[in-house]
Amino acid sequence: xxxxxxxxxxxxxxxxxxxxxxxxxxxxxxxxxxxxxxxxxxxxxxxxxxxxxxxxxxxxxxxxxxxxxxxxxxxxxxxxxxxxx
Amino acid sequence: xxxxxxxxxxxxxxxxxxxxxxxxxxxxxxxxxxxxxxxxxxxxxxxxxxxxxxxxxxxxxxxxxxxxxxxxxxxxxxxxxxxxxxxxxxxxxxxxxxxxxxxxxxxxxxxxxxxxxxxxxxxxxxxxxxxxxxxxxxxxxxxxxxxxxxxxxxxxxxxxxxxxxxxxxxxxxxxxxxxxxxxxxxxxxxxxxxxxxxxxxxxxxxxxxxxxxxxxxxxxxxxxxxxxxxxxxxxxxxxxxxxxxxxxxxxxxxxxxxxxxxxxxxxxxxxxxxxxxxxxxxxxxxxxxxxxxxxxxxxxxxxxxxxxxxxxxxxxxxxxxxxxxxxxxxxxxxxxxxxxxxxxxxxxxxxxxxxxxxxxxxxxxxxxxxxxxxxxxxxxxxxxxxxxxxxxxxxxxxxxxxxxxxxxxxxxxxxxxxxxxxxxxxxxxxxxxxxxxxxxxxxxxxxxxxxxxxxxxxxxxxxxxxxxxxxxxxxxxxxxx
Numbered sequence: 001x002x003x004x005x006x007x008x009x010x011x012x013x014x015x016x017x018x019x020x021x022x023x024x025x026x027x028x029x030x031x032x033x034x035x036x037x038x039x040x041x042x043x044x045x046x047x048x049x050x051x052x053x054x055x056x057x058x059x060x061x062x063x064x065x066x067x068x069x070x071x072x073x074x075x076x077x078x079x080x081x082x083x084x085x
Numbered sequence: 086x087x088x089x090x091x092x093x094x095x096x097x098x099x100x101x102x103x104x105x106x107x108x109x110x111x112x113x114x115x116x117x118x119x120x121x122x123x124x125x126x127x128x129x130x131x132x133x134x135x136x137x138x139x140x141x142x143x144x145x146x147x148x149x150x151x152x153x154x155x156x157x158x159x160x161x162x163x164x165x166x167x168x169x170x171x172x173x174x175x176x177x178x179x180x181x182x183x184x185x186x187x188x189x190x191x192x193x194x195x196x197x198x199x200x201x202x203x204x205x206x207x208x209x210x211x212x213x214x215x216x217x218x219x220x221x222x223x224x225x226x227x228x229x230x231x232x233x234x235x236x237x238x239x240x241x242x243x244x245x246x247x248x249x250x251x252x253x254x255x256x257x258x259x260x261x262x263x264x265x266x267x268x269x270x271x272x273x274x275x276x277x278x279x280x281x282x283x284x285x286x287x288x289x290x291x292x293x294x295x296x297x298x299x300x301x302x303x304x305x306x307x308x309x310x311x312x313x314x315x316x317x318x319x320x321x322x323x324x325x326x327x328x329x330x331x332x333x334x335x336x337x338x339x340x341x342x343x344x345x346x347x348x349x350x351x352x353x354x355x356x357x358x359x360x361x362x363x364x365x366x367x368x369x370x371x372x373x374x375x376x377x378x379x380x381x382x383x384x385x386x387x388x389x390x391x392x393x394x395x396x397x398x399x400x401x402x403x404x405x406x407x408x409x410x411x412x413x414x415x416x417x418x419x420x421x422x423x424x425x426x427x428x429x430x431x432x433x434x435x436x437x438x439x440x441x442x443x444x445x446x447x448x449x450x451x452x453x454x455x456x457x458x459x460x461x462x463x464x465x466x467x468x469x470x471x472x473x474x475x476x477x478x479x480x481x482x483x484x485x486x487x488x489x490x491x492x493x494x495x496x497x498x499x500x501x502x503x504x505x506x507x508x509x510x511x512x513x514x515x516x517x518x519x520x521x522x523x524x525x526x527x528x529x530x531x532x533x534x535x536x537x538x539x540x541x542x543x544x545x546x547x548x549x550x551x552x553x554x555x556x557x558x559x560x561x562x563x564x565x566x
Contacts, residue, residue, distance in 0.1 A: 007224065007351070007366040024351050026225070032142050032212045034117060035226050037254045039350075060365035062222025062354045080258065084283060084345050084373055 003028040004071060005056040012057055012065055017045045022077060028056070039077040045070050088181060088317035089164025093198070093335035094291045094384055097162065098136055098149060104167045106133045106158055113139040116226075121219040124150035124389040131155050131394060140385075143215035148385035152231060153294060153396045159403065162294035163315070171475050172422070175407055178315070186306055187313035189320045189331070197323035197334035204377045205326065210256045211374060214338065219389055220356040224366055225252040227355065228259070228290065228340070231388035231396055233300035233308075235287040235330050236344075238272050244331075245269055246300040246308035248397070251288060251372060252352050259288075259372040260352035262364070263344070264503065264517075266460060273344055273370070283343035285328035286372060291337025291386045296320065301397070302404040303458050327375045337383045342374040358401070359430045360392040361507045363514065393428045402431040405461065409434060409453055418449060424474040425462065433464040437474045440527045447495065450523035460501040460517070466524040471540055483526045486538075493525035 004025040008015055020041055027036045044055055048068045055071035058064055078085070091097040101107040114120050114137050123135050128151055137148040153159055157167040160174050169177075194200045204213075216228035229251035236245050245268045251259040263270045277284040289296070295315045299308040309331070312320045322331035325341045332339050349368035356362055388396040402425035410423040413436070421437035436449050446467035453465050468474065468483045488494065502509055502519025509519045528537050539545075543552065560566050 007354075009366060035218060035253075036212065036256075037225060037351075058222065060354065061362045062220075062224070064222070079348065079350060080345070080371070080373060081348065084343065 001053055002073075003054045003056065004073075005058055007058045007060055007062070008065075009060050012046070012059075015044070015057075018043055018050075020074065025055070025071070025073065039079050041074040041077060043072045043074070086317060088315070090295055090316050091162065091293055093293050094149065094152075094337055094386065097152070097294050098134075098384070100161055101134055101152075101158065102136075104157070104161055106155075106161065106167065107136055108133045109136045109138060111138050113141055115141045116143065116215045117141075117218045118221055120148060120150065120217045120387060121389055124387050125220075125391050127151045128154050128389055128395045129392060134158065140215045145382055146215045146385060147382060148215065148217075148387055149291070150387045151389070151396070152386055153297065154388070154394055154399055156399070159298070159399065162298060171403075171424070175403070178403075179407055179411075181317065182304065182306065182311060182314045184314065186310040187317075187319055189309040189313050189322045191331060192321045192323055192334050194323055197321075198380045199332065199334060199336045199339050200323065200378050201381045202379045202383075203326060206375065209374055209377055211253045211259065211340075211377075212256060214377070215385055216253050217385075217387055219387070220362075220391070222362065223252075223355050224351070224353045225254065225260075227252050229261070229288055230390070231297065231386040232288055232290045233292060233297065234269065235289060235332055236269050236272055236284060237330060239276050239282070239284075244307045244309050245272065246289075246296070246312075248300050250355060252355070254350060254352075254371075257342075257374045258350070259340075259374065260350045260369050261372070262352065262504075263370040266501070266517075273346075277344070278346040281346050283345055283373075285325075285330055286342060286344050287325050287328070287330045287332045288340040288372075289332050289336045289338075290340070291380075291384050292333045293320075293335060296333050296336075297386075297396075298400060298404070301400040303408050304404070325376070326378060336380075337385070338377070338379040340374055341376040341378075342372055345371045345373055356389070356391050357505050358390045358395065358397040359432075359505055359507050360390075363507045364504045393430060398427045398430050401425075401461070402427040402429075405431055405458055406434065408458065409436075409456070412456055413449060413452060416452060418445070418452070420449070421470045422474050426477065426480075428477070429464070432462050433466060434462050435466045435468060435474045435480055437468055437470055437472060438527075439470050440530060443530050446493075446523060446525035446527055450495065450497075450521075454497060454500060454521050459521075460503055463502070463506070463519060463521045464524065465522075466526060468526045469528075471545065472526075484524055487526040487528060488524045495523040495525065497521040497523075 051070035051072040055069040135150040160169040216226035251261040299312040321334045323334040352369035354362040406425040419439040450465040
């Protein structure tokens with residue numbers, strides 16, 4: 001199980017659950033790449049057991065929400081235009 | 086003739102050590118919060134700089150924390166004794182930067198230590214550098230906390246060195262705020278964005294201390310010339326690998342790339358210079374990295390923004406205050422000095438003046454708030470020439486006893502502000518708006534001499550000969566010298 005976190009830009013209760021959405025996640029795997037960010041298409045749920053990986057929510061100024069959610073990462077999305085990669 | 090100065094970060098580390106302002110940390114420390122926590126505590130204690138010799142996951146890298154977070158370290162960087170007074174540091178700084186500009190000199194890459202290791206193209210990986218997680222809750226790892234970003238105006242060729250925070254997003258991408266009223270912001274938003282043209286940049290980490298001081302200074306003199314003036318001789322620069330920008334040849338790490346127009350990515354939050362995480366996670370400017378060069382066994386530099394005192398607060402207060410002093414003197418205002426209290430996170434400007442005419446405090450406030458630097462500070466306190474502006478006790482005493490809340494506090498609403506201002510409303514922060522205030526601590530000139538209270542202090546309440554005798558006999562009375 002991979003652990004990620006994300007920053008909710010609004011209240012957690014307003015976050016869409018079980019829908020395919022695009023958010024920024026950070027990989028919390030220990031080591032040199034910890035906190036690597038990625039735009040990704042995901043499904044997420046406040047039910048910690050619904051999806052295969054764990055998601056730790058934070059608010060927009062970094063406050064930890066506390067209880068983990070679960071997440072399915074469908075694919076990463078590269079936001080950099082092709083010409084400038 | 087060259088001034089006394091440190092040519093690179095390594096000479097400065099030795100200087101700090103010789104002055105007793107360094108602690109060498111031999112045991113392994115974690116880049117993930119532990120280094121940041123140590124530097125934060127050092128800043129809050131105004132302590133010696135930690136020199137980290139072993140960083141978890143990054144053998145071969147070292148780091149210097151809180152390199153210039155006290156006036157003693159600033160004095161040392163200018164080649165002065167560590168116990169030099171703030172006023173004297175300011176005088177030396179002003180004298181050295183008042184003459185004719187000195188051009189930098191370009192050196193060959195063979196004589197540039199920052200070219201000892203060169204990583205290009207697909208091999209570039211920002212996670213090969215020990216960017217610290219500075220505070221718990223930050224939006225990412227911030228490689229650039231004590232650094233400078235080099236850019237050049239595309240039409241005039243004017244060079245800018247400035248401190249713009251940069252968060253590592255992925256292997257080749259950094260993100261950070263570039264405010265539109267900043268020098269780099271003007272170049273980027275006024276020239277590159279309309280042309281849909283990427284802007285070359287170079288981030289310099291672990292530069293010599295005078296280059297860092299220059300990058301914090303709001304002087305109209307280009308920073309490469311300003312650094313040379315502080316040094317008293319040309320600063321040595323070398324050309325980048327992937328663009329024509331010039332960077333300090335003796336720096337530890339150079340990150341080269343392009344600032345991309347037409348795209349933003351989420352950055353922040355970050356513990357900021359005000360001592361809060363004020364600005365939320367938001368879309369910010371994107372830096373795409375093309376090359377990294379570095380010295381053998383490179384030494385990162387880490388500042389840690391939070392409650393006072395960190396480098397940003399100390400150096401911005403110092404240089405902003407001196408620039409304000411130049412401005413006010415250029416207008417013929419009879420000021421005795423300008424000091425921004427670092428503890429105010431450079432929000433409070435204290436101006437000492439001879440109260441020569443009615444309304445002088447308002448004139449000072451309007452000049453200060455109306456200047457190019459106005460968005461960065463919000464409070465002006467004007468005291469008379471009996472108050473030592475560098476003495477916090479005297480400033481608070483003047484404020485508490487001479488500023489009538491009903492008469493002497495003047496509020497300027499809907500002025501220019503910044504998104505980082507904690508007391509502004511969420512809406513005002515979003516659009517960069519804020520209120521400003523003048524605290525006029527001058528007794529009104531229309532009070533008669535008989536009605537004006539008399540200051541009672543050692544310096545004012547005793548004849549000169551009594552003062553001199555007491556000072557002369559001080560140790561004989563049994564007091565420490």
